[in-house]
Amino acid sequence: MIHFTLNGEPQALALDPATPLLWVLRDHLGLIGTKYGCGEGACGACVVRLDGEPVKSCSTPLSAVEGRSVQTIEGLSPDGRHPLQLAWVLEEAPQCGYCQSGQIMTAAALLAQHPRPTDAQIDAAMSGVLCRCGSYARIRRAIHRAATPEVQGG
Amino acid sequence: MADPRATTGLTRRDLLKIVALSGGGLALGWVWPTRAETSETSAASAPSEFEPNAWISLHADGRIQLRLARAEMGQGVMTALTMLLAEELEAGLDQIRIEPAPVAPVYTNHLLGEQATGGGTSTRDGWETLREAGALTRMLMIAAAARTWGVPESECRAHRARVRHADGERSLGYGELAATAASLPVPTSVVLKDKSDWTLIGTSQRRLDTPLKVRGAARFGLDVRLPGMLHATIARCPVIGAEISGWNAQAAREVPGVIDVFAVRHGIAVVAETSWAALAGHARLEIDCRPRVNTAVATERLRSRLHIGLNGRAPVALREGDVSRALAAAALEIESVYEAPFQAHACMEPMNCTADVRPDGCDIHVPTQSPAATQELAQRLTGLPPERIRVHTTFLGGGHGRRRELDFVHDAVELSHRLGRPVQVIWTRADDLQHDYYRPMTLHRLRGGLDATGEPVAWFHRVVGPSVLARRDPGRIRDGIDPLMIDGAASLPYGFAHRRLEYRRADTPVPIGLWRGDGHSHNAFATECFLDELARAGGRDPLALRRSLLADSPAHLALLDRLAEHWAAPVPDGLGRGLALVEAAGSRLALLAEVAVEEGRVRARRFVAVLDCGQVVNPDAVRAQIESGIVFGLTATLKGAITFSDGRVEQTGFGDYPLLRFDEMPEVESILIDSDAPPGGVSPIATPAVAPAVANALLALLGRPFRTLPIRL
Numbered sequence: 022m023i024h025f026t027l028n029g030e031p032q033a034l035a036l037d038p039a040t041p042l043l044w045v046l047r048d049h050l051g052l053i054g055t056k057y058g059c060g061e062g063a064c065g066a067c068v069v070r071l072d073g074e075p076v077k078s079c080s081t082p083l084s085a086v087e088g089r090s091v092q093t094i095e096g097l098s099p100d101g102r103h104p105l106q107l108a109w110v111l112e113e114a115p116q117c118g119y120c121q122s123g124q125i126m127t128a129a130a131l132l133a134q135h136p137r138p139t140d141a142q143i144d145a146a147m148s149g150v151l152c153r154c155g156s157y158a159r160i161r162r163a164i165h166r167a168a169t170p171e172v173q174g175g
Numbered sequence: 176m177a178d179p180r181a182t183t184g185l186t187r188r189d190l191l192k193i194v195a196l197s198g199g200g201l202a203l204g205w206v207w208p209t210r211a212e213t214s215e216t217s218a219a220s221a222p223s224e225f226e227p228n229a230w231i232s233l234h235a236d237g238r239i240q241l242r243l244a245r246a247e248m249g250q251g252v253m254t255a256l257t258m259l260l261a262e263e264l265e266a267g268l269d270q271i272r273i274e275p276a277p278v279a280p281v282y283t284n285h286l287l288g289e290q291a292t293g294g295g296t297s298t299r300d301g302w303e304t305l306r307e308a309g310a311l312t313r314m315l316m317i318a319a320a321a322r323t324w325g326v327p328e329s330e331c332r333a334h335r336a337r338v339r340h341a342d343g344e345r346s347l348g349y350g351e352l353a354a355t356a357a358s359l360p361v362p363t364s365v366v367l368k369d370k371s372d373w374t375l376i377g378t379s380q381r382r383l384d385t386p387l388k389v390r391g392a393a394r395f396g397l398d399v400r401l402p403g404m405l406h407a408t409i410a411r412c413p414v415i416g417a418e419i420s421g422w423n424a425q426a427a428r429e430v431p432g433v434i435d436v437f438a439v440r441h442g443i444a445v446v447a448e449t450s451w452a453a454l455a456g457h458a459r460l461e462i463d464c465r466p467r468v469n470t471a472v473a474t475e476r477l478r479s480r481l482h483i484g485l486n487g488r489a490p491v492a493l494r495e496g497d498v499s500r501a502l503a504a505a506a507l508e509i510e511s512v513y514e515a516p517f518q519a520h521a522c523m524e525p526m527n528c529t530a531d532v533r534p535d536g537c538d539i540h541v542p543t544q545s546p547a548a549t550q551e552l553a554q555r556l557t558g559l560p561p562e563r564i565r566v567h568t569t570f571l572g573g574g575h576g577r578r579r580e581l582d583f584v585h586d587a588v589e590l591s592h593r594l595g596r597p598v599q600v601i602w603t604r605a606d607d608l609q610h611d612y613y614r615p616m617t618l619h620r621l622r623g624g625l626d627a628t629g630e631p632v633a634w635f636h637r638v639v640g641p642s643v644l645a646r647r648d649p650g651r652i653r654d655g656i657d658p659l660m661i662d663g664a665a666s667l668p669y670g671f672a673h674r675r676l677e678y679r680r681a682d683t684p685v686p687i688g689l690w691r692g693d694g695h696s697h698n699a700f701a702t703e704c705f706l707d708e709l710a711r712a713g714g715r716d717p718l719a720l721r722r723s724l725l726a727d728s729p730a731h732l733a734l735l736d737r738l739a740e741h742w743a744a745p746v747p748d749g750l751g752r753g754l755a756l757v758e759a760a761g762s763r764l765a766l767l768a769e770v771a772v773e774e775g776r777v778r779a780r781r782f783v784a785v786l787d788c789g790q791v792v793n794p795d796a797v798r799a800q801i802e803s804g805i806v807f808g809l810t811a812t813l814k815g816a817i818t819f820s821d822g823r824v825e826q827t828g829f830g831d832y833p834l835l836r837f838d839e840m841p842e843v844e845s846i847l848i849d850s851d852a853p854p855g856g857v858s859p860i861a862t863p864a865v866a867p868a869v870a871n872a873l874l875a876l877l878g879r880p881f882r883t884l885p886i887r888l
Contacts, residue, residue, distance in 0.1 A: 037431065044451030048406075053398045054391020056572070058523050059604040060454065063829035066523060094391030101390040109389040113381065113795055116803055117249030118388030119395060119523040119572030144838035151829060153523045153573050154249045155806025157840035159799070 025086040027052075028096025038084035042076075043067045045083050046093060054094040054122050058151070065150030068123035069093045075130040075146075094122040097129060105129055108167035109160075116154035123150045128164050137168050225353035227312040227361075229281040230260060230305065237350035239264075239336060240272045244282035245301070246292040246544050247384055248571035248578070249803065250858045251796035254382045256301050258792055262375045263309030263368060265333035266349070268383065275568045278550045278561075290547035293579055293689060295760030295856020298792055302853050310365040319356040320347050370851065379795035384570070395572045396542035397450075399529040401597040405434065406450045407590050408457035408601055411442040411610050412464035414822035415472060415684045419443060419462055426459035436460065439589055441582065446594065450601055457603060466822055469684045474616075474818040478514070481618045481681050484639035485512065489679035490655035493665050496673030498622075501633035505624025508633075509712050511705055513621070514883045515697035515866075516816035517685060518614040519832060524572020525607045528587035531597035536563035539588065542571040544578040552581045556588045575807070576689030580612050608832055609824040612688025613817050615641045617660070619701035624673075629713025630723065634671040636664055636702065641682045643689065655680060662694025663863065667702055668731050668758055669724035685819065691807055695759045695863035700884060703755040703867030708880055717754060717871065718742045730787060731756065734765040737785040737846050741767050750780060751876025755867035760856025762788035766805075768868035770876065777813055777886055779869055781842040784861060789852035797857050798845040804861025805843055810835045812866040816885055 024033050027050070036045060041060075046052040046069070055078055058066030062080035069078045070092040071085075097103045105125050115121045124147070131138055131146035138146070143164055147157075224235040232240045241260055247253040253273060261268055276282050278290055286296035313333050320338035321328040330341040339346040370376075387393040412419055422443050424436035432452030436445050445456035502508050528541040530553070537559055543549050546566040553564045571578055586600040602610075617640035624633035642657040651658060656678050658665075664676055690696060710720040718735060725731040738754065746752050746769075754767045769781040784801045791797055815832045818825045826832040870881040 040451055044449065044454075048449035048451055051400075053394075053400070056395075056523075057397060057450070057525070057601070059829055061604070061828055061830075064523065064604075101386065101392075106389040110381065110385050113385060113799060115249075115382075115385055115388040116251070116799060117523065117571060117573045118384065118393050121388050122391040125389060147837040151523070151834045151836065153521060153575075153807065153810075153834060155803040155835070155840070156799075157806070157837045158802060158843060160837070161840075 023083050023087050025088065026090040028092055034083065036083055038082060040083045041079050042069065042081040042083055042086060042091070043078040046078065052093050052095050056119055056122055058120065058123075064120070065127065066120045066123045068126045068150060070126055070130050073130060073133050075127045092126070094126060097125065103129070104167040105132070105163065108163040112159045112163040112166060114156050114159040114163045116156055120150060120152045121156075124152065124156070124160055128160070128167070131164070132168060138164060224350065225357045227315055227356070228308045229276075229279065230308045231264065231312050233312070233349050233353040235350050235353060237336070237348050238272060239266055239270055239349065240274055242276035243273050244276035244290060245284070245297040246542070246568055246571050246574060246578070248292070248542075248544070248574035250297075250800060251382055251793060252292065252297045253384050254380060254796060255298050255792045256305055257383060258375045258380055259298075259301055259305040260309040262373055263306045263313055264336075265313050266336040268375070268380060270336050273383065278546050278566050283547075289545070291579060292544045293574070293576055294693065295762070295859045298854045299761055299856055306367055307365050310367050311362060314362050314365060315356040315359055316349050316352050318359050318362075319352040322359070323347065323352070323355055376792055377790065377794070380793055382796065393570045395524050396527045396529065396540065396569045397524060397599070397601060399540040399569060399599060401529065401531055401540075404529065404597040404599055405446050405448065405594065406453040406599050406601060407444050407446045407586070408453040408603065409439060409442045409444050409586055409606070410457055410460050410462050411606060412462065412466070413609060413824070414464055414466040415469045415686070417464040417466035417469070417822070420465040421463040423461040426461070427456035430456045430459060439586070441586060444590055446590065446598070450599075453601065454603065469822040472684055472822040473820045474516075477616060477683050477685070477819065478618075480683065481616065481639050484679035484681040485618055485620045485637065489637055489677040491675060492656045492661050492678050493674065493676040495671070495675070496633075498633050498635050498673045498675040501673035502622060502624040502635065505633060506627040507625040507712060508622060509708060510620065510622045511708055511880065511882055513619040513701040513704060515617050515700055516818070516884060517616045517687075518690060518811050519608050519611045519817050519826070520573070520575045520577035520690060521608065521832060521834065522571075522573030522575060522577055525604055526577070526583040526602040527600055528583045529597065529599040530584075530587035530591040532557050532588060532591040532595070536565070537588070538565050538567065539584065540567045540569060541584060541587070542569045542578060543584065544571070544574050544576075545581065548581055549584050552584055553588045556585065557592050575691045576693070577611065579689050582610070604829070605827045608817070608826050608828065611817070612686045614690030614696060615643060615660075615687040616683070616685075617697045619697070621701060621705040623705060623709045625709060625713045629715050631671060631709050631713070631720075633673040634669070635675050637677040637679060638664060638698065639679045639681050640697075641685070641687055642680050643687050643693070645682060647688065659694050662698060663757065663759060664694070664698040664702060666758060668728050668756070669706070669721070670727055671724070691804070692759065692859045692863040695757060695859065696808075696811070699755060699757050699863035700866040700870070703757075703864070704870050704874075704880065704882065707753065707871040707874055711874065721756060731763060733848060734763055734785045734787055737848065738765045738767055738783060741783045751872040751874070753868050753871025753873070753875055755864040755871065757860055757864040759860050759863065762786065762855030762857060762860050764860045764864055766861065766864035766868045768865070768872045770869055770872040772876065772888065775888060777869070777873065777888065778839070779809055779813070779841040781844070782868070783844045783846070785846045785848065786857070786860070787848040787850055788855040788857050788860070789850050790854050791847055791850075792854055794847055797847060800857045801845045801861045802843045804858065805865055806835050806840070808862040808865025809839075809841070809869070811862070811884065812869050813885055
């Protein structure tokens with residue numbers, strides 16, 4: 022039995038501890054906002070936060086979350102009004118949208134570490150999440166916007 | 176001033192009949208909630224009160240539902256097409272719910288000849304039809320209100336899904352009017368709003384799908400969940416065209432959750448209770464292939480084969496004047512050969528499809544650009560009549576032409592038919608990269624002649640490459656010319672006194688297909704780079720030379736005029752500046768690129784795009800498509816390619832088929848030209864301009880041409 026916290030709720034799962042977290046979320050817990058893009062940690066579509074840090078859930082075995090806290094896109098905010106989500110809407114960041122859960126969760130981890138990130142910090146944090154549609158410039162603007170107080174008020 | 180137009184095929188009786196044939200429409204699929212209702216992601220629809228046509232249904236409780244018959248794959252079509260309907264319907268985007276349309280003839284995309292999405296056709300195709308559908312409904316609402324109140328229609332105005340009387344006191348909502356409207360005769364002609372009365376078209380509207388996409392609530396193909404659904408992967412032979420001769424499934428079967436392993440049309444299927452078990456089983460499966468042919472396929476050999484086509488005779492696609500004589504008489508003749516490689520689509524959502532084949536019918540949930548062809552294939556595989564095969568188009572995690580294909584549909588329908596249960600087929604990333612229908616590899620020989628003043632007088636272009644239409648639509652190949660392969664090269668806007676275009680078909684065993692920009696994506700590289708080589712040889716400025724060759728084309732000159740200020744600005748130290756011009760999908764784009772060489776690598780720093788796409792529907796979404804096309808094009812310009820050895824694709828993932836990354840994103844400035852012309856397509860147009868603009872910038876920076884993609888220093 023693996024015990025961990027998922028989006029603030031305790032979880033206890035009797036699954037093969039080698040199962041990647043991505044598939045625990047998608048196959049067993051019905052949390053399908055986290056996406057499969059490559060299965061080898063190369064695209065970042067599957068990023069979730071583990072104790073606040075961004076991790077590629079396709080390459081994180083369930084055993085690695087024992088006793089820790091996992092946050093997915095579904096748990097980022099109760100109502101879709103996290104500052105990043107608001108900023109993402111205002112900047113019209115998504116196109117096809119498939120990578121955006123990974124983008125937003127990566128950005129959330131960045132803002133937790135650097136509330137007012139520089140462009141260099143944004144580059145360093147975000148360059149592991151691929152977007153085929155080219156939403157990068159809008160994501161950068163959205164991160165800066167989310168880091169400003171006026172949008173945080175909603 | 177109003178613009179009366181006759182309706183075409185919009186009688187209510189016909190459209191209702193078509194909708195009924197397709198299974199009722201409203202009972203199908205899940206509803207895509209929009210801003211009006213984002214708190215739930217799926218809901219069964221109540222019977223509609225009134226369906227004036229195939230796109231709109233009005234409910235007594237005031238709900239307005241629109242059916243979207245094009246695939247939302249990032250290009251913003253859900254919002255743009257809804258804007259067209261809502262503009263004429265006189266309803267706010269916040270008052271509308273959208274559901275995917277079923278397959279029906281009324282939803283045919285007339286530019287593609289089938290119900291399909293691609294090639295920058297959706298807005299062009301829907302421009303008249305959808306506005307007329309909205310206008311017809313609005314007129315019925317006004318007529319219903321006028322009848323209810325016993326007043327002339329001219330005293331009634333519609334606004335935000337409500338008809339108001341000029342007395343300022345009486346008003347009725349569309350839902351309240353629906354029952355009365357249903358009893359009225361359908362107008363024989365519709366009156367479209369004057370442009371000066373538009374409140375939506377031409378204004379930047381927030382995309383209707385964004386709220387879902389920032390919450391992880393947009394449902395893509397892989398997010399489909401059906402009761403009792405199984406998951407499957409399919410191991411394919413890595414060598415093109417090989418057949419499986421045997422397999423060892425022992426290790427795969429030992430994976431907990433794997434139910435069965437057996438041969439299907441495209442390979443060996445691993446069927447499991449979960450996605451992960453299907454993927455883990457796939458990884459443990461050992462297959463033996465019998466590669467009877469194609470074992471020697473290698474990029475170098477394919478290149479040699481194409482090179483043969485550079486010489487000898489070839490079908491002539493276009494002939495103006497006498498190029499041979501003009502070249503012989505020219506003061507200077509130059510010649511160059513350009514090469515573009517095979518490219519994958521690499522959609523972020525790997526190929527997938529979910530099918531539920533039952534004895535009495537079949538439901539297919541799939542991120543597809545081709546729902547009608549999906550239905551036809553399922554009909555062939557199951558023997559069920561088309562009205563019992565319902566295609567539910569999900570959101571697409573990228574399309575780029577790949578999702579016009581049906582191989583993943585075949586996988587799922589075959590498996591569900593055989594197993595009698597819903598099955599979701601998931602491709603691995605390696606499957607996706609290794610079993611694509613690639614953008615074809617092409618070679619281009621260009622010859623140009625300059626007169627003594629440096630003005631080009633003769634232009635010769637031969638395209639050598641496999642035919643995309645040979646598999647997809649061979650009837651369109653005429654006299655040996657595949658029109659897709661000469662996209663852009665044939666319609667080159669420059670005025671040359673003497674010009675000849677040839678296409679030499681050189682098929683290879685590699686599967687090829689549609690790819691963002693299609694033929695433009697390789698032809699524009701050759702033609703726009705060669706133009707800069709001619710400019711350089713003749714001592715001319717690249718923009719000035721284009722201006723002189725476009726003297727009779729004011730629309731193109733207008734693009735270059737808007738770029739002139741950026742072109743004339745001093746070039747910052749260490750940067751090179753280049754430009755390219757592309758005309759595609761009814762739109763024109765001039766693109767300026769600024770590039771640098773940093774640590775031995777090409778770095779695109781900035782682009783300025785000037786776009787004339789006719790009437791702009793949603794300006795911010797058009798800008799997003801320019802950014803998107805540039806990023807897609809930059810990956811193909813600077814990153815990898817699909818290569819072959821021993822008959823197999825060498826690339827297996829994003830490690831060896833890298834995409835442009837966040838920290839490589841250039842600055843993009845987009846300038847949209849005001850136009851009253853009907854809309855042109857936007858998604859395909861920027862991608863083809865990127866490679867030549869970047870190569871021309873490098874020519875300016877380094878003084879040598881770059882004639883092979885991807886660009887290597």
